[in-house]
Structure formats: C-alpha cells, structure tokens
Amino acid sequence: MAWANLARRKGxxxxxxxxxxxGVASLVxxxxxxxxxxxxxxxxxxxxxxxxxMTVRRVKNEPxxxxxxxxxxxxxxxxxxxxxxxxxxxxxIPGIASVRPELNLFLRVAVEGKEGSVVYxxxxxxxxxxxxxxxxxxxxxxxxxxxxxxxxxxxxFLELRVNLKxxxxxxxxxxITGFLQEENESAExxxxxxxxxxxxxxxxxxxxxxxxxxxxxxxxxxxKAVSPLLPSKRGSYLSAEVRLADxxxxxxxxxxxxxxxxxxLSAMELLKQINLLFLVLEGFMACVGAIGLVVSLFGxxxxxxxAVLERTREIGIMKxxxxxxxxIGRLFLAEAAAIGILGGLTGLAVGTLIGKLLNMIAHAAFxxxxxxxxxxxxxxxxxxxxxxxxxxxxxxxxxxxxxxxRMEPVAAVRFE
Amino acid sequence: xxxxAKAARRxxxxxxxxxxxxxxxxxxxxxxxxxxxxxxxLKHGTIAPHMNELVRTDRLARRYVMGESVLSALDGxxxxxxxxxxxxxxxxxxxxxxxxxxxxxxxxxxxxxxxxVRGRRLAESSEDELALYRRQDVGFIFQFFNLxxxxxxxxxxxxxxxxxxxxxxxxRRRASELLERTGLQGRRDHRPAQLSGGEQQRVAIARxxxxxxxxxxxxxxxxNLDSRTAAEILGLLGGLAxxxxxxxxxxxxxxxxxxxxxxxxxxxxxxxxQRR
Numbered sequence: 001m002a003w004a005n006l007a008r009r010k011g012x013x014x015x016x017x018x019x020x021x022x023g024v025a026s027l028v029x030x031x032x033x034x035x036x037x038x039x040x041x042x043x044x045x046x047x048x049x050x051x052x053x054m055t056v057r058r059v060k061n062e063p064x065x066x067x068x069x070x071x072x073x074x075x076x077x078x079x080x081x082x083x084x085x086x087x088x089x090x091x092x093i094p095g096i097a098s099v100r101p102e103l104n105l106f107l108r109v110a111v112e113g114k115e116g117s118v119v120y121x122x123x124x125x126x127x128x129x130x131x132x133x134x135x136x137x138x139x140x141x142x143x144x145x146x147x148x149x150x151x152x153x154x155x156x157f158l159e160l161r162v163n164l165k166x167x168x169x170x171x172x173x174x175x176i177t178g179f180l181q182e183e184n185e186s187a188e189x190x191x192x193x194x195x196x197x198x199x200x201x202x203x204x205x206x207x208x209x210x211x212x213x214x215x216x217x218x219x220x221x222x223x224k225a226v227s228p229l230l231p232s233k234r235g236s237y238l239s240a241e242v243r244l245a246d247x248x249x250x251x252x253x254x255x256x257x258x259x260x261x262x263x264x265l266s267a268m269e270l271l272k273q274i275n276l277l278f279l280v281l282e283g284f285m286a287c288v289g290a291i292g293l294v295v296s297l298f299g300x301x302x303x304x305x306x307a308v309l310e311r312t313r314e315i316g317i318m319k320x321x322x323x324x325x326x327x328i329g330r331l332f333l334a335e336a337a338a339i340g341i342l343g344g345l346t347g348l349a350v351g352t353l354i355g356k357l358l359n360m361i362a363h364a365a366f367x368x369x370x371x372x373x374x375x376x377x378x379x380x381x382x383x384x385x386x387x388x389x390x391x392x393x394x395x396x397x398x399x400x401x402x403x404x405x406r407m408e409p410v411a412a413v414r415f416e
Numbered sequence: 417x418x419x420x421a422k423a424a425r426r427x428x429x430x431x432x433x434x435x436x437x438x439x440x441x442x443x444x445x446x447x448x449x450x451x452x453x454x455x456x457x458l459k460h461g462t463i464a465p466h467m468n469e470l471v472r473t474d475r476l477a478r479r480y481v482m483g484e485s486v487l488s489a490l491d492g493x494x495x496x497x498x499x500x501x502x503x504x505x506x507x508x509x510x511x512x513x514x515x516x517x518x519x520x521x522x523x524x525x526x527x528x529x530x531x532x533v534r535g536r537r538l539a540e541s542s543e544d545e546l547a548l549y550r551r552q553d554v555g556f557i558f559q560f561f562n563l564x565x566x567x568x569x570x571x572x573x574x575x576x577x578x579x580x581x582x583x584x585x586x587x588r589r590r591a592s593e594l595l596e597r598t599g600l601q602g603r604r605d606h607r608p609a610q611l612s613g614g615e616q617q618r619v620a621i622a623r624x625x626x627x628x629x630x631x632x633x634x635x636x637x638x639x640n641l642d643s644r645t646a647a648e649i650l651g652l653l654g655g656l657a658x659x660x661x662x663x664x665x666x667x668x669x670x671x672x673x674x675x676x677x678x679x680x681x682x683x684x685x686x687x688x689x690q691r692r
Contacts, residue, residue, distance in 0.1 A: 316562075318575070323579050
C-alpha cells in the first residue's frame with residue numbers, strides 16, 4: 001500500500017528519492033574510493049610469504065622500551081646498523097626459520113636489448129633461502145652455482161619497468177651501475193644473466209627486488225653503494241629480514257626480538273597501521289558523503305508532511321474503519337522507508353557506476369595495471385548505505401507519521 | 417436494484433417495549449414529544465440494560481471550544497437503541513445529529529455523559545480499544561462516500577478486513593460476495609473516480625458491511641445522490657435484516673419511509689422521538 005501511495009505522486013516521490021540518491025551515491029563513491037585504495041594496499045602487502053617475514057633493526061637504547069612506528073622505522077635516529085653478530089643472535093631466537101641481511105641496495109639496471117635503464121632495489125639470497133625462491137619461479141630456474149654471474153628478476157620488474165614477458169627475459173644480461181653516477185669499471189664485473197623470474201604476487205611488497213647470490217650482492221654493494229646514509233661494508237647492514245617458522249607466531253617472535261633490543265616491522269603490523277589509517281580515512285569520507293544524505297532528510301520530511309496534509313481525509317476514513325494510531329503511523333513510516341529504499345538502491349547503482357567510470361578514466365589516463373581498481377564497493381558498503389538511507393528516511397518520516405497517527409478521526413473526516 | 421425497503425420494514429416486529437429516554441443534562445426543561453405508549457422517562461443511570469439493547473447514551477454532551485466561545489453541539493442526549501432497530505435521526509444542519517453519530521461510533525469522545533455499548537462504557541476504552549470497536553462493531557456510511565481514491569472498489573471493500581489483519585484470500589472472498597450483493601460485480605477493479613455517485617455509495621455500503629458489524633451508522637447517505645439513486649441506496653440499506661441502522665438525514669420524508677422510529681434533534685437536544 002505504501003508503494004501504491006508513492007506511485008500516486010510519481011513526480012514528487014522521484015524528486016525526493018533523487019535527493020536520497022545523490023546522498024547515497026556520494027557516500028558510496030567516497031567510501032568505495034577508500035576501500036579500493038585500502039584493498040590495493042593490502043593486496044600489495046598481504047601474501048603467504050610476506051606474512052611470514054619481518055624486518056628487524058637494532059635499537060640504540062634500552063631493550064623492549066620503545067615500540068617503533070612503521071612510519072619512522074627506516075630513518076629513526078635511534079637505529080644502529082646491524083652486524084653479523086646481531087644476525088647470529090637473532091638466529092638463536094625460537095620461532096625463527098632463517099635470517100638474512102637486507103642490503104637496501106638501489107642501483108641502476110640496464111636490460112640487454114632494451115633502451116635506457118631503471119633504478120631498482122637489489123637483494124642477496126643466502127644458500128638456505130634458495131628453495132623458497134625456487135618455489136615461486138614463473139620462468140627459468142635457479143642458478144646452478146652461487147658463483148655464477150646470475151640473477152632472478154621479479155615479474156613486477158618485467159611488467160612495469162621493461163615490458164618483457166618472463167620467457168623473453170631468460171638469458172638476457174643486466175648491466176648494473178651506480179645509483180647516481182656511471183663508474184669506470186669493466187662491464188663484466190657488474191653484468192648478470194637473468195636465469196629465473198620470481199612471481200611478485202607471492203612475496204607481496206617484498207617481491208619487487210632483483211635477487212643475486214648473497215656473496216655477489218655484498219660485493220656489489222661494497223663497490224657501488226654511494227649513499228652516506230646506508231652502510232655498505234660487509235658485516236654492516238641497515239636491517240635484517242627474518243623468516244618465521246609459523247606466521248601465527250608473529251606477535252610472540254616480535255616480542256622476543258624487542259626484548260633482545262631489536263625493533264621489528266612485520267607485514268602484519270604494517271597492515272594493522274594501514275587498516276587503521278584507512279578506517280579513519282573511510283570514516284571521514286563517509287561523513288562527507290553522508291552530508292548529502294542528511295540534506296535529503298529534510299526533503300523527505302517535507303514530502304511526508306505534505307502527504308499527511310493532503311491525505312487528512314484518507315487518514316480519517318482509515319480511522320473510521322478501525323485503523324489504530326499505530327496502523328496509520330506505520331503506513332506513513334513505510335512510505336518514508338520506501339523512499340529510502342528507492343533512493344538507496346538507485347544511489348548505490350549510480351555511485352558504483354560513477355566509480356567504475358572514474359576507474360576506467362584513471363586507467364586510460366595513467367596506464368595502471370589491469371588488476372588495480374581504485375573504487376571498491378564491498379558487500380558491507382552496499383548493504384550499509386541502503387540500510388543507512390532507509391534509516392535516515394524513517395527518521396525524517398517520524399514526525400509527519402506521528403502527526404498523522406495522532407490526528408483526531410472526526411477532524412480528519414470533517415476536513416473537506 | 418430492487419426495492420427492498422418496504423419488505424424490510426415489515427420484518428421489524430418487536431419494538432413496543434423499547435426503552436427510551438431523552439433528557440436534557442443542562443436544564444431538564446426541554447420539551448420532549450414522546451409517544452407515551454412506547455416510552456417511559458427514567459432517571460439517568462438507573463436504566464436497566466434491556467435484553468435487546470445494543471447502544472445507549474446517557475446525558476451525552478459534546479461541546480467544541482472555538483476560541484472564546486463554546487459551541488454546544490450535543491446537549492444531554494439520552495437514547496437507547498435495540499439490536500435490529502432502524503432509526504432515523506433528523507434535524508437541520510448544526511443540530512448535532514452528525515456529532516451524535518460520531519460519538520456512537522467511537523470516532524469522537526463526549527465532553528460529558530456516556531455511551532454504553534452492550535452495557536459497557538465506551539469512555540473507558542483506550543484509543544486502540546476504540547479503534548477495535550470501530551473495526552468490529554461499527555460500519556460507517558458517509559454522505560461523501562469517503563472511499564480511498566487509490567484503491568479499487570474491491571480493495572476499498574476489503575479495507576476493514578485488511579486493517580483487522582485478515583488473510584488476503586479470505587478478504588477477497590468476503591469482499592467479492594458483498595460486491596455481488598450490492599450489484600457491483602462489473603466494477604470490481606474500478607477506482608472511485610471511475611464510478612458514479614450511486615456506485616461509490618454502494619461500495620461504501622459494502623465496505624461498511626464486510627466485517628459484519630451489528631451497528632451501521634449512516635450520515636446523510638443519500639444527501640449527495642439524485643432521488644432515483646437515493647431510493648436504490650435506501651432499498652439496499654433497508655434490506656439488511658438484523659442490523660441496527662442509525663441514519664442521519666435532514667429529510668423528514670425519507671426518515672418516514674425508511675425508519676419506524678424518528679428522532680428529531682434541535683440544537684443538540686432531542687425534541688421528539690416517535691415510533692410508528
């Protein structure tokens with residue numbers, strides 16, 4: 001019956017619902033942008049491998065006292081370079097499968113047969129870790145000899161930087177030079193053949209590095225690292241990558257490490273921080289989006305108040321036929337809710353479509369990889385926005401419905 | 417429509433012993449023209465509920481406050497109606513006859529005095545109980561039909577049942593039955609705007625009967641119809657055996673042909689209560 005009453009005044013209903021539509025659409029658009037970015041960030045970080053690894057640094061002052069935030073982890077003044085002794089100490093901590101120094105080596109890489117060069121991070125792989133990388137090869141194989149001038153490249157490097165298919169990359173030579181300046185060295189010293197391609201997806205945000213056998217990587221760092229901020233001598237490292245025996249022990253192992261005077265940064269901690277950040281961002285965006293919905297509240301209230309006035313007589317008839325106050329109240333609340341459903345569903349559709357459209361435009365304009373979607377409408381967002389719009393509508397319809405319910409039946413019938 | 421009014425009138429037999437009292441609350445000096453063989457003036461509050469009594473009023477008054485002045489629409493009306501009785505309430509506009517109907521139907525509450533339904537005080541009822549009373553015991557018929565414009569004839573007839581929460585199939589069955597009884601089979605899915613005045617009033621009558629109330633209150637049911645249609649509608653009403661029908665009209669001729677009892681109101685007071 002509520003729908004029939006709305007259908008009676010299509011124009012007015014449409015206009016009122018359009019107010020809700022705009023509100024819900026803006027809400028959906030704003031929040032879905034937050035969700036899309038969040039999903040992108042989380043996807044980047046959260047993989048089986050990344051959840052099993054954490055980055056560890058040595059802290060200057062008392063053990064266990066300070067928990068270092070992920071955002072000043074890299075350049076905190078309280079951090080000390082790590083030594084081989086530190087690495088051994090970490091190896092002795094229960095729950096840790098393997099440890100390797102992180103070289104944080106950014107060098108210029110030129111690919112055989114391709115124009116130009118790109119700056120890319122390089123890391124070394126210890127003998128004990130080879131199996132782990134061999135498991136995630138999409139093309140080629142591991143080096144056969146750790147003294148071989150060979151390297152593994154990640155799929156992200158090939159796709160995004162040099163535009164090669166994994167199979168095409170195998171056998172090509174990479175010429176590696178310093179980050180800032182070309183150095184006069186024999187080309188052979190810093191030329192490595194690509195023997196395998198590692199799947200970036202498997203390693204998350206740690207999957208965007210070129211891997212060399214550890215010894216060779218350390219040699220390369222000694223020769224080519226130029227930054228005064230980062231250690232380059234053997235036996236001195238900025239940080240270490242720790243691999244856990246079990247990803248579920250992340251919290252406990254991190255605690256043990258902190259108690260031993262290390263700071264930790266795990267994908268899990270990072271995720272926690274990122275999710276918190278996005279929660280705040282999405283909350284803010286939801287508030288901005290909800291303003292439109294709150295504005296539409298007044299439109300609904302106005303429409304319902306007019307409907308009550310217009311139908312004074314009808315209310316009287318219904319009362320004469322035995323409708324209770326609450327029956328009348330419910331009828332008008334149902335009408336308000338119906339406006340909310342109408343505006344909510346169409347707003348959801350419009351918001352989602354605009355998101356898709358903007359996503360397409362962004363892809364066309366910035367050449368993003370196809371897997372990236374900037375707007376994400378989750379089930380929760382979809383359900384939540386419609387429920388919220390119905391809630392707002394019912395709130396808006398409350399007073400008019402109450403007025404209708406309390407109308408004196410006689411006054412209502414007499415109203416000509 | 418066949419004319420059933422005369423046949424219906426013949427059916428009413430026993431009303432000689434009807435308890436009737438018409439008194440004035442405020443001054444008690446109102447002149448009541450009574451048919452003394454039928455009526456006995458009784459002290460208020462001591463009226464024994466008659467066997468067949470359905471509704472009774474006791475010194476019923478309704479005043480409307482309009483700014484500074486107080487308008488007394490109804491002023492000390494004491495009446496009793498038996499089950500199955502057909503009575504006409506006549507009077508000029510403003511005499512309080514519609515107000516009386518609204519008070520009897522639980523649409524309005526009296527300023528003072530009482531309405532008893534089957535011996536029970538209506539004033540004790542809550543809003544919801546009054547709604548329930550209207551839903552179960554009362555059928556209203558209005559001068560301006562008062563159909564819901566968005567609903568079809570059938571849906572309008574169903575409305576009291578809808579409000580009572582009766583399931584759809586049952587509702588349609590009973591409404592269809594009444595649609596036939598009122599000769600509106602062909603108008604089932606028409607909306608009020610597509611119906612003639614007479615047809616609308618027949619829908620309204622069907623709506624007033626669908627929940628089988630014992631009390632039918634008709635407020636100028638023919639006031640907005642031409643005389644031929646009015647006769648049809650009255651025939652329809654007259655054919656309803658067993659219902660207590662109170663019909664408000666300003667047309668004495670209509671009252672005389674339709675009802676065996678005619679109550680006349682002047683300025684909110686009963687001035688005559690005659691039975692034939």
